[in-house]
Amino acid sequence: MEEGNSIIYGLEHQTRALSPQYGESDAIRFLIGTQNLKPQANQVHVVELEEDTGALHTKVFKHEIGEIWHLRCSPHDVATLLTTHNAFDPNSSQCTMGVTIFKLPTVEVIPKDLDDLSAIQGRNAEDMELLKTITSEKPEEEIRCAEWHPTDPNRIGVVYEGSLRVHDVNTGAAVATTAPEGRARLKFTGGKWNPHQGHTQFAVLQDMHIKCYDTRADSNKPSWSIDNAHRQLARDLDFNPNRQFHLATAGDDAALNIWDYRNGKEPIFNRTDHSHWVWSVRYNSYHEQLLLTGSSDARALLTAAASVCRDLDDEAARLSQVLEDGVLQSYEQHEDSVYCAEWSAAEPWTFASLSYDARLVLSRVPRHFKYKILL
């Protein structure tokens, strides 16, 4: 993958689920889930980028229990993943959503010999091992997303439209439930575990607000919140992996905000570079000043927020001097809305963006910015 050149991978169906393989530390691997209402038509694609050659290898797995709205690889086990799916039952003419944990038969994607190669070229979708399916007690209730607990492999946080529950992976039972308070009953749109504070907090997006609940207590009162984080709906959030009080949010006002949630009145960083709703925001887990956003203006933007990553020590001060705040690079290879953009878990400079028209674009941080950060 040369400077400025991105690698494009196309799928057949619409897509809005993408996840890097968190447990993998060597290979640059991403998992994509398709979204198609036709029965038995959905797949999970595993895409691996061969760093030396720039070649792209894929493996396809069947996902027959419905269209995939959200997909997360487990940080605890390379082969395990979690999908949030939806299926239409023509008999009852009802949609049912669920969260299912799968295990891949193999994580290897790159063929080792000719036999392997021919098997892959045959493009026969393989089966995954279904470990557990969790569904809502109320069949009509929509599930927004499911997130692995950062440290406990037996816990997952599931965001329903009206509540947040923590489920036990083995039994499927809810061990903690939190419902939004207040008369308005604004629906949840997504959420994430807080990687700090002892991994007990789960932050959810509720309309324009961010609310963070302590999962140990079945309290309806958030332990902290950022009201009116965006002027329109808030679409995504990501915690700064290094700074325990910082989080980035994105929303329908086309803005990217960074907050210190101890003071949730004003964002400490604010950019409005997209020209439509921003659906996804991610911190680079190695270099916190790099942020990746995907938007329905069909762009992925690489933004630097060096000014809020300034520390008192010399190292960070030097870093903040080399990168100026603002957009570093705009990636315009998409033709439709970009709903997902994710950094690779294994390599700090590679990321993938996925648009609704089923196009995955693998790109790199431009070399001169990389050198600026490193040198």
Next chain:
Amino acid sequence: MGDIQEAIDNPLDIDGSNFNADLYLENVMKRATLRQIMDKEAEIVTQSQFLQSEMQTLVYENYNKFISATDTVRKMRSDFRIMQEEMNKLSENINKITSFSAQISESLKESGNNVSRLCGTRQLLDKLQFLFLLPSQLNKAIIESRYADAVHDYTHAQRVLQKYGNQPSFQSIQTECSEIIYGLKKTLRDRLLSPETSASELAECVGLLRQLQETDSSLKDIFLSCAESRLDKHLQTLSGMVESTDILEWVEKCNQTLLADLGIIISCYHEMFQDKEDTNIPEFADKIMLQVFHLFEEVAKRPDNVGTEILIRGLDKFFRKLQAMTEIISSETMSNKATEIVIQCINNKATIQYQSIQTQFKESLMKVRLSLASKSTENTDLKDILNSLQVYLMQKVQASLLDLMAFLQNNLSFGLKSWCAKAVADTCWKVISETMANLSEMVKKMACLQTSNNNIPFELLLILAKLCLEMQENGVTTLHSHLLKLLEEAAPGLTIENKDTNSIMVNLSTAAQSALDSEVIFIGQTAAQMLRVSVLARDWLRAPEPRGPRAVCRRVVETLASADSAASQLFPTSVKPSSDSSRRTIWSRAPSSFSPINRIFSERIEVFSPAGADRAALSNGALKVALKALVECVRLRTFGRHGLQQLQVDVHFLQQRLSCMGNDERLLNALLEDALSSAQLRCVDPQLMEPSIVDIICERG
């Protein structure tokens, strides 16, 4: 005429000058009969005889006159000889008189010397008497407070006393005098220090002391310190008056007391010490004047004195006096300071002007805002509001320019000075530019506020945007030329320097842009919000068969239409492209066409992008925001067959109603197509309705 000429030239005319005897004779011979010739001859003979006798008479008469003249000349010659003799006698007599007078002066010389010696003695005696009487004279003068006479007398006598002071008879006089004078000096010093003495008396005292040979430097010090204490008192009274009187009264008082005294003191100082190199006086004057200026500034700033007329009159009086003072003081700093104070007054005035313009404009804007908020859009004529705001602003600025021109009146002491004209020109320009800058700033702030809370009616944003644009296009130049005209009247030949029209224009246009952007976003978001909520709240999977477009579509169309009609009042669009295709119904692409290849040929749509200052562009902007939201929300839902058909009806309805807004039908269709095809993708049973049925349903709805 020709006849006469002929007659003159005729050689046959016997009296003419060209008479030719032969020709005549020949002519007569030819024409006349013999008898006639005989007659002619006789006639000519008689005539010539008559002429001859006449000539003789003339000669006789003139001869007589010549003879009498010769006689007269002969008589004159004998008379001159007698006169010569008499003259000789006279000169002899004169010589005799001269010698006699020399003898007389010789004899009188001795007695003349005697007389002059007597006169000298007499003078000396007079002086001696004066000396002896001096002590009593001095005392008398001092008692009668005629100090000047006393000092005058003493200085006269002093030289003599010094010269002959060693003689015993004078010694007593001298000591007596010294004592008296010592006393006098003391009285004078006392007077110097007493507060009641006026400046002129003070000057007199110091003058006298100086004549009494006090040393200069100590005198100067005493003089200045006394003067200062006196002036300080004036300053205190004046500063006490600052709060209670108007500027005219204050300046009057200041001129009469402080400045008048200062003038006297300084002129006296110069007169007495006549030291051109002295630096004390300018320093002293500067020190005092600094305080005066300070007080004046305070007075000028007081709210009672903001009225231009009164301020100018006060300033004029003050400046006149200062100018007069500069001649006396001849200090550079002071004249500079005087100029500065006038300029500062002008600047202050200008600042007050543009600040008041801003506050007044804000107030009127607030009224407009309230009236817009209370009334419905249809009833208000936005153009009227715009016009009234614009006229209001222009008039305010023009009035304040006119007001500032008052500083250039011819009858003012500073009115005709070039520096003053320049200052006025600069401040006038500043009023214009500041007003424009304030306007832009305010509009920008409002646009910003708009996006964060929705209190400001969008019509107001449109009006403000238009106002900024109008100002940018005409307003600034109109004001500029108006200013030039005023200046040309008041101070011909003056130009405005360093005017920075460019940044004003840029400011105005960015302000207009942000207001327009904010309006577009507001309208778009309002519609988008309606669509979003309606799409997300509805159960599309089990929706009943469509009976008409949903109510929300009507509301969306209404919202967009009201904004469009408001925009059309202020931003009339150019020729609208013919809309043959407006009746064209969009038929969704098959899901298979939902591929990258299809999109390559359509342009990327920037949803939140800068809005153009044009009705169509504004509507396009709002449409984009609203419909893109529809697309995105549709993709989050799952549709049943009837749900899809309902959306088909909605999309058709929107397409019909919205195609008259904006001018980019491709954009509208692309977004609606996108919405419909997205819905198809998200449909479990994608079957569209017959276009004709959709048409009917839409019309029925």
